[in-house]
Amino acid sequence: MSKKTDFTRRRALGLMGAAAGVGAVAGFTPTKFAIGQQAKVRIGTLLPYSGTYARLGEAITNAMVMRFAQGKDMLGGREIELIRLDSEAAPPKATENTSKLVNSEKVDFLVGPVHSGVAMAMAKIAREEGVMTVIPNAGADQITGPLCAPNIFRSSFSNWQPGYPMGRVLAEEGKKRVVTCYWNYGAGQQSAQGFKDGYADGLKETGGDGEIVKEIGVPFPDVEFQSVLSEIAALKPDAVYTFFAGGGAVKFVKDWAAAGLKDSGIELTGAGFLTEGVTEAQGEAAEGIRTTLHYADTLDNPVNQVFRRNYREMWGKEADVYAVQGYDAAELIRIGLEAVDGDMGARGEMVAAMENAVIDSPRGPLKLSAAHNPVQNFYLRKVTNGVNAVERIAVEALSAPSQGCSMG
Ligand code: PHB
Numbered sequence: 393m394s395k396k397t398d399f400t401r402r403r404a405l406g407l408m409g410a411a412a413g414v415g416a417v418a419g420f421t422p423t424k425f426a427i428g429q430q431a432k433v434r435i436g437t438l439l440p441y442s443g444t445y446a447r448l449g450e451a452i453t454n455a456m457v458m459r460f461a462q463g464k465d466m467l468g469g470r471e472i473e474l475i476r477l478d479s480e481a482a483p484p485k486a487t488e489n490t491s492k493l494v495n496s497e498k499v500d501f502l503v504g505p506v507h508s509g510v511a512m513a514m515a516k517i518a519r520e521e522g523v524m525t526v527i528p529n530a531g532a533d534q535i536t537g538p539l540c541a542p543n544i545f546r547s548s549f550s551n552w553q554p555g556y557p558m559g560r561v562l563a564e565e566g567k568k569r570v571v572t573c574y575w576n577y578g579a580g581q582q583s584a585q586g587f588k589d590g591y592a593d594g595l596k597e598t599g600g601d602g603e604i605v606k607e608i609g610v611p612f613p614d615v616e617f618q619s620v621l622s623e624i625a626a627l628k629p630d631a632v633y634t635f636f637a638g639g640g641a642v643k644f645v646k647d648w649a650a651a652g653l654k655d656s657g658i659e660l661t662g663a664g665f666l667t668e669g670v671t672e673a674q675g676e677a678a679e680g681i682r683t684t685l686h687y688a689d690t691l692d693n694p695v696n697q698v699f700r701r702n703y704r705e706m707w708g709k710e711a712d713v714y715a716v717q718g719y720d721a722a723e724l725i726r727i728g729l730e731a732v733d734g735d736m737g738a739r740g741e742m743v744a745a746m747e748n749a750v751i752d753s754p755r756g757p758l759k760l761s762a763a764h765n766p767v768q769n770f771y772l773r774k775v776t777n778g779v780n781a782v783e784r785i786a787v788e789a790l791s792a793p794s795q796g797c798s799m800g
Contacts, residue, residue: 432473436493438504441478444613444639452528452718459722468734483509490514508532508579528721536765538796545764547720550792554663555586557684557770557786563594567630568602574635576609583635615643621651634662642673649677669712671778678775686768687713687755688782696754763794
């Protein structure tokens with residue numbers, strides 16, 4: 393924290409205290425324009441800025457910075473300030489890191505994380521402390537399920553969601569023997585479950601038969617894929633469904649091609665993270681890979697085109713789904729703060745505005761479910777000349793199951 397900011401904040405808090413003192417004598421009720429609201433809105437990001445998910449955290453942050461800059465770094469009449477903390481995508485450090493942002497930095501909003509294991513620890517504190525929280529990636533199903541809460545919102549997806557449509561697509565295409573292969577932690581397991589549910593529904597609807605012949609878990613964040621690839625080659629399934637992202641996704645796709653599996657008749661598919669933000673690094677190895685996700689580079693709507701152009705101009709690289717989710721997290725915060733003219737104390741009104749938001753997202757108009765999770769189209773995409781190009785909508789307006797969510 394800079395000295396100047398520190399001074400401003402203490403001064404504002406001091407003035408607020410003085411105002412409260414005077415108010416107590418005079419029977420004055422502070423309004424939402426109380427002087428303390430002139431302090432900056434503090435937004436704490438708990439995102440990976442190192443490790444295999446570093447590029448995901450960067451894209452989310454870049455897009456938030458871009459969105460806030462478009463509003464001259466003011467929201468609801470207050471200046472905003474970002475406080476960034478590297479989560480290292482490390483669940484064992486998540487409680488301490490979240491507590492640092494909430495208790496030491498006293499942030500008004502928490503934004504993060506990327507990793508579902510970090511999210512579980514973060515959500516626990518967010519629930520206990522009632523901090524306004526927007527999750528710009530981590531898909532842990534529980535957070536918009538049994539652990540849902542009025543102060544927790546998600547601008548991304550639940551892990552089940554991107555898997556389900558890929559399962560349907562493969563079943564509908566008559567793929568009979570399928571392997572799942574994923575980083576073996578909450579996100580990978582839940583993603584594979586979504587895939588299996590979609591595959592089962594697809595088989596039921598088409599009257600086809602098929603089976604998951606093997607499930608292969610790889611410890612996170614390992615990238616030693618040789619034995620896994622040999623196992624897949626020996627099994628000779630029709631297709632493989634994967635969950636990998638960031639640095640691990642680059643390695644998996646390159647290793648797949650290097651092992652000669654690209655032309656083997658075994659189709660490599662996955663949740664779209666496999667080819668998000670990494671096609672340049674993957675090069676030729678990524679060409680032709682089909683995945684399902686709630687975004688595609690080529691989505692033909694004006695918001696997406698302007699978003700991608702602005703992002704390219706500001707950051708000198710291509711936007712991806714993580715950037716979209718960061719942009720929409722910032723947008724959700726803007727909608728909440730503007731509805732209450734910057735008054736963090738007007739919690740009920742702020743939550744209601746965020747719940748009812750229709751976000752003008754690059755992925756298309758975005759609404760949240762009652763559990764605060766996006767209801768969204770899932771696209772079948774195919775890497776074509778290094779771009780995740782839309783093939784078609786795989787499942788329209790897909791909501792996550794969200795069992796056990798009661799906002800109480
Ligand atoms: C997660 O841990 O929830 C996660 C991480 C990376 C992704 C998607 C989900 O790309």
